[in-house]
Structures are given as C-alpha cells and as structure tokens.
Amino acid sequence: MFLETATYVISYIEIKLLVPVITLFQYGLILVSSLPLGYNDYPQHATVHNGQSFDFIVVGGGTAGCVLANRLTEISDWTVLLIEAGDDPPALADSPGWSTLAGTSLPDWGHNTVDDKRTSQAHKKRNIHLTSGKMLGGSSISNYMFYVRGNPADYDGWAERGNPGWNWDNVLNYYKKMERIEDEVIQKHSGKLRGQNGYLGVGRFPWEHRTESYYEIFKENGRNILIDYNGKEQLGYAPPQFSIADGIRQSTAAAYLKPIKDRPNVYVLKNSVTRKIIFQDKKAKGVEISLPDNSVINIVANKEIILSAGAINSPKILMLSGIGPKEHLQEMNIGIVHSSANVGQNLQDHVLVPVGVTGKNNITSIIHNADALVNLNKFPIATMLGFVSLNKTQKYPDYQTTVCPLPTASVLAATLCSQMLDLEDDACIDLANNSKKTELLFALITLLHPKSRGSIRLKSKNPLDSPLILTNYFSNEKDLDDFALYIEDYVTVLNTNYYRSVNSKILDLNIKQCKGLELGSRAFWKCYILNTAWTHYHPVGTCAMGPEGDGVVDNKLRVEGVQGLRVVDASIMPTIVSGNTNAPVIMIAEKASDIIKLDHGISPI
Template structure:
C-alpha cells in the first residue's frame, strides 16, 4: 500500500491546482489520481484541437449523454467532460470568465461565509498571469504572476470584430474586460492561452509551462501524478476517509491518506464517487446494495447548467471556418503559419467574442451570455453540410431548473445517470427566447449584415421580434448545454448542503470536495476560472487547518 498525506481524485481544473498548491509544502506528500492519460497531445495544446476532442467521446473526453429531456422534446443532451491531465481545461473553449460579483455575494448570503466577491477576488488574481499585467500584481482586477496564463487572442477573426461592432450598433455597450469593473456589454474574450497555445491547468500547475514534461509533476518529488488510474471507491475507517481503492494497469490496489482525501472529479464524477463510496441519500444507496457510511441527502442533487441555443448565418467568406475545398486550402496555409509564428486560424478558440446582456430593464446584473463563433455549428448536427458562416450562442446565466446525478451502479467505470431537467422552469424558456431575439437584432446590424448571407432554420419566425410560439419550438428542438454543470455537492449550511464553507463533507472526517460541484448556485459565465479559484481558496483553508 502506498501512503501519502493527501490523495486528490481528478486532475482537472481544480484538481491540478489544489494538488500543486498543497505540494508547495515540501514536508507533505501528494498523489494526484487521474483516470485518463496525460495531456501531451497536439489536440490539447493547439487551440483548434478542441474541434476534434469535444464533438464525440474519445481518449480525452468522457462524452456523457443525459437522460431524455422533456424540455428538449425527449432528446438526450450531450455533456463532454475532459478525461486527461487538465480535465475539461484541456478540451474547453479557453474562455476566461469569472462570473458577476453578485454571484459570490449571493453565496455569502446563503451562509457560505468567506465566499463573497471581495473574499474570492484575491484567489482569482493569485491564479492569473494576464499578459497585459505580466510581472505586476498592482491591478485591482487582474494578477500578473500566477501560473494560469491569460491573454488576448493573437489573431482575432475579422467577423468576431464585426460581431462586437454589430452589438454596439444594436445598443449594447463596448466592454474590453468582462472580468473588470463591469460585466455588461460586448467584446472579445480573454483566453487561457500563452503565445498561441492552450494553457490548461496541467501545464499551469503541474508541468509549470513545459508542455512535454515527462515527469508530469514538474520534477517535484513530493507530488506523484498517477495517470490511467481509475478510482473505484473511497475507503473509510469508520466515518473517516482513510484512502482509496484504485485500478492501475488492470491491478486493483490501495492508496492510503494520512491527512485527507480530496475529491476534485467534477460535477458528475464527484457525486458519483461519494455515492459509490456510501456517502449520499441513504435509501438510494441501500437500493443499490451500497453500505451507508453517511446519510447526506444532497449528494447528486442541485445540478445546474447553462441551457444554450445557437443561431446560424451562412456567409460566403474564407475568413470563416467551413467545410469546402477552398476552405481546407486556406486552413492548410494557416497551419503552416501557426507552425512558424503560433498565430492565425489554428490559434482560435472558436468562441472568440461575446456579450453579457440583460433581457429586460430592472435586473441587477446581466442574465444572458452570448458566444460568437466564426463557423457554422449546432448542437448535435452535421456541421459538414453547413459550409461557411458564423454562429452565435445564447445561454441563460442563472437558470432556475434543477436536476440531479444518480448512480446506475456502484461501479465507477459505468457512466452516472445525468438528468439536468433543462427548461423545466418556465422562466428559463423566457430567457432563451430573449436571447434568440437579441442575436437576431445583432445579426441585422450593418457591421454583420453588410457581409451578406442568410440565416438558417429561422424562416418561419415571422417579422419583427418573431412569433413567440415558433421561437419556443425552435428552442426546444435546438437547445443543449453549453457545458457548465455545477452544484451537485453543494456548499452551504442547510440540510441539503453536502459540504460546509470549508468544503468538508458532512457526516464524515478527512474528506473534502474541491471543484465546481460545490457551487450552491451557478455563476454568470464560463466555469473554468471559478473552479480554479475554488481550488486556490481550498488550499489556504487546508493549510490553515480549517
């Protein structure tokens, strides 16, 4: 049996960060356990590689499917999740967004002491190395010396700039920094890249900048990184987490924890592991023949995600990604350019520009986010048939619908049952319709309309704002997740909380959850940066003996 001070399950956005931070103390030993392989692959470090990793399950993508969703007319949703070092930060769209300050202040109002915006801002700044503030830590909003590289796009697509201008023409403010003083407005996104390459959390926290680090741990002797290692369950000594049972190389073995087991496996796999180990709703566990260690009814509940709909416009322009012989010829030339300079179309994160807008007056913060993509795409459709064009996503930032994650069996190698219950709350549909209408207004402005082209799949919307019922039908047929699941191991002080504000699991000892699953409510934006912040703060909580 191998023995470590800390065992961290899951080498994703949060797992890499907390393992590396804990290993900064040379007196402790840390093992980081990842079910997938390393992140050393061109599909990870080249930004446009996400086009090959995200659309379908693979070596580095779990590619989960949800249960049939009534809100989607019975369709199943798709949920890509990273399965390699860096987790979903190795396959995501690299958009660096923290959310709105009100989100964190709301957490504090729910009883999560120490998690308001002013409490968490230092951890965002500590993690960040923004190229505009490199080497400086005197900026109110940004850090300049953290491990996570954040930059402006090196080669923004001309149509991304057109989108920003069109949004301004439609009446929205310009915003060059969604993570600054105000979130409202339209602009180009900041991305987790450095010199045109993806900067996932493995490269930031483990490899320390070396994309080909063969030790996987940056050479730190007190940090063991175990890839291709499947955790089967948490082992308990009474109600204390004592270690893990894992499978490595086809052999089952034990890992022991002197101090703590830290679960950082994400919004789907973290509750799955707790449940498979006997921590969760007692009756659900007994029904599956699992011995109950602690009756914690909130495990797997409170699943929240951003429902997302996409509008397309076909445009004949080789500035846009698309499936055509001229398009492939241009991309070939762009790949050569990328090899030489790390610029050009291969450095695109696809979701290059966007906006945070309010669906109606009187709201305290934006409630809709837009992602503009210089390519035609849709949820689950065949992009090869679409040709060249651009797309825009709209998602509801604070959905009211709540779902759950349950076990199919006690075997961690079997996918969990995922039921987000998208659009089960009528207010979410109202937000989606408002998002569709906002996109069409932006598409109609001169900055984009002057490029010509035509919208796809919206011919029957009707004039003006469009027919409400027709748009609702469009939303049900074409909405899916934008891949921001959270909340299934909720932090809080109520009876359904899974972890306390120090992220310790209720009813047991020596066990914490540190990832996006602890969010009591979904933040207004992409969830990668907040997951990293959670890990940074958790490391301080652990070191302080909380």
C-alpha cells in the same frame, strides 16, 4: 423544384462526407501526438503498494486536482498522491489550435445524458454527450479555453446563502493570485483588479480585421463595447480572453503540474480508477483503487482525502462510498455511511442554442476559411463574447453570446452544426447551403442563470459504469420563457443599418418539431430552444456548498456528516456563475488549498 432537390442531395452528400473526414483527421492528430517522442513533461507514474500511506490523497487529476497537487506540495514535508483515471495528455494538448481542432477525439469519460423525450429532440441521439476530459488536466484540456471569472453578484450570492468567505472581495484575491495577464492593454485598463504573477497565463486575440465592423454593429444595437469583461464591468461585447499564453494552452496540467514534475513529495497515479472511499467510524481513512493492471488495492490518507473528480464523478464516488440519498443507496444495495439527500442533486448547466443571421455575399471572404489552420498558436476562430442584461439597471448578465463571423462558403458552419452540436442532417444542410451564399454571423446564445435543476444517480454499484445524468433542462418553465426573450433581444441586431442594407434574415434550420410555427414568433423560439438545446459543458452544483442540512459540503468544503473528506471542484457551486466555469474552478482550488493549509496550522504561502 429540380434545382432545390439537386442542391439538397449535394449538400447531404457533403455533410455525410465532411463529418467522417473531420473525425478521421481528429483521431489522426491524437494518434500522431500520442507517439513516444522522448518528452517527459509530467510527473512519472508512481509505484504504490497496498496499504501505503500519504498525507493527502487527491482523487481526480483534472482542472482542480492539478492545482491542489501543486499548492499542497508547497509544504515540503506533506506527501500528496494525485489519482487520475486517464494518462498524460496527448502532445497536441499544448497547442491551442490543434487541441481545439481535435475536439471530441481527446480522451474523454464518455458521459451521456438520459433522453427525457422532451428536450434536445432535434439532435441525432436525442441526448447530450457531456464532454469531460479523462487525462491529467481534465476538461481544462478539452474545453475551448474561454477565460471568464463570472460576476461579483455570483459570489456575493454564494455568501448570502450561508457560505461566509466566498463573497467577491474574497475570491478576487484568488483570481489575482492565479492569473498572469499577458495583454498590456488589459493590464493598463484594469490595473489592480488583475493578476500578473500567477501560474495561469491569460491572453486575448482581438482579430481586428475580422471583428471590428461587428463591434460597431453591436454598438449601434445599444450594446456596450468593453476592453475587459473580467474588469470593472461585465455587461457588453468584447474580444474573448483565453487561457492561452506564449502560444501554449494553459491547462492546469501545463500551468500547475509541469513546473513541479520533479518535486519529490508529489506522486501521480495514472490510468487508475478510484472505486470508493474507505471509512472507519465515519472518518475517511483511505481509497480503494484499481491500478492499470486491474489489481485492486487500498491506499491510506494520514490527513485528508480530497474529491476533485468533477460535477459528475464526485457525487458518483460519494454514493458508491455510502454517502448519498438513503433510499437510492438502499436501492443500489450500498451500505449507508451518512444519509445525505443533497448528494447528486442541484445539477445546473448552461444551456445554449445556435442562432445564425445572414450577411452579404462577399466572395473575397472565402480566404478567411484558412484562418483555423494558420492560427494554431491561438484560438483558431475569430470570436466575440457578449454578456447582456434585459434590465438596464441590473449589473449581472441574463445571457451570454459567443459570436463567430463566418466567411462565405465556410466549412466551419457545417462542422459546428453536425459535430459539436450533433444536430440532425436536415438542419446542418440548411446551414451549409446558406454559408455557401453569404457570410454568416453564427452565435451560441447561452442561458446563464437557469432555475431548472437536474440530478446525478448511480446506474449500478459498478465503479466503471457511468452514472445516470438527468439534466431536467426547462423543467422550470420560466427558463424557456426567459430564453425566448433573450433570443428575441439578440436578433434585434437585424434592425441595424448594416443588416437592413443586406436584407439579412434569421437562418431557419428547418427543425421538424417546429414545422408550421412562424419563424421568429415567441412560439417558434420556445419550440426551437426546447429541441435544439445543447450544453455549454458547464455541469456544476451536485455537491453544493451550503449551511448544515442545505448542502453537501460546508464553506470549508468539508463533506457534512463525516471527517477527513472534502470536495474541491465545480460540484461545490451552490449556483452557477455568469460565464464559462473553468476559471472559477481554478479559483476554487486555489482558495481550497489555503483553507486546507490553515486547517492544518500552516500559513498560506
């Protein structure tokens, strides 16, 4: 008992010391990278005046906004104003390793979900911080760079819901247009399904010395081993693909904005907040913005305004502008331009939970703890990606696994637990204690197709206030039942020869809300999922595309009920895709650019 208590106390001190040290390290990285070093990689901050006009105004210089700024200014006589609430990204943003280690210290909107008193209760704050990049490039700089297109069934499903032109065969053309595959094995394997001349470099890092034996384990467990999950089939395990090329993070700021920084018809306003859209007889005529000096001016759009502020801020701006649920706008004392009950509804997100299993006591694997600091030109942690369906005849996955083989005495286990997942100290202490003794197979299991729907609502009519984000995770009980089945399916890996030989066990993180439930039982997993649920940072759907009356925008992404206004970002997804959402958002922006050109009589380039 004494030894157990002493071990707990030591681990508690370690966790309490580790987190502030890592946080200090992250902010130190940001501070150093923000020093003026004479670089001029992005367009200069534009000087504008009240009443000035541009052909197109793009609100939000994030993942989609940078793509639109590039593609629309290909038309030399169109002027485009890109409005970004943040600044240039810090210098370390180009480094895949350093930007990953910087984590939540990168410029961010600071959005937090509402504590629903039911889900995510094993986290320190009982709610979730929805990281959302606030800088040029947006969340394509603060994400983890996994490059996943999704599944053909996702897009065929969009088309079947009344959105012609968004089926797989159509969107595939835009994936090929945007990609520049840097991996010869994938080029040879997937041939005409992949692009080789696009702006966005895509690479992969197999980590053979760290992961090869685990692929054999998953193969024994009945999983397919793939070369390219973005190719002919998605179901199986494979080395992840990343938006990384030539050692550079392929954010849309780096890939799409840097190359056009001197293009004379692109104008970029930085540190400037869009307060609302200005309408005249239901036609979007301009935007009201606050400049870095806090002065408020109006800017006019000659052709269109495009909202690319993301799944949280785009519906917020629409509601501040008078487009949204009638009763809610009246409650906020906002004049109604168009009553649209669907604005801010249909919020979907990929929910994940951590699952760890113990391996062998391999003291030599400790040397792999240095991997994160010596692989700064790529993703710093050896990782495998899996897409699994319980129905063997089904061609799309039910759940996704992001699997990291961690060495003995890995500090990453505690870091992931305490900082990224924000779990309570007791859970992270248990994880840290286990990582001292054995190797760990640490996985994030993700529910890919939730039936539950959340919402975005205004907290006030102050444009600077974050909105109320209600995730409503597991409000549809079938999500909880299905998720428990998926985890039960994943942990069958313990039945393989290797894990039986090392007497592997599931890590019990001692979630106090699940005390007394048998580890591994259906009741335990449902309790565990409910309380440890975290976000994969994939909010979508809050300005969903759909036929009239069923969505917020039509299949050309035009906001219903008004003129001169579109939405182009993750919020237009009717249903969430089967995987990480960064690549689909870039595809959406590429396709939207062609739609806009065609609507204005210009043949796409």
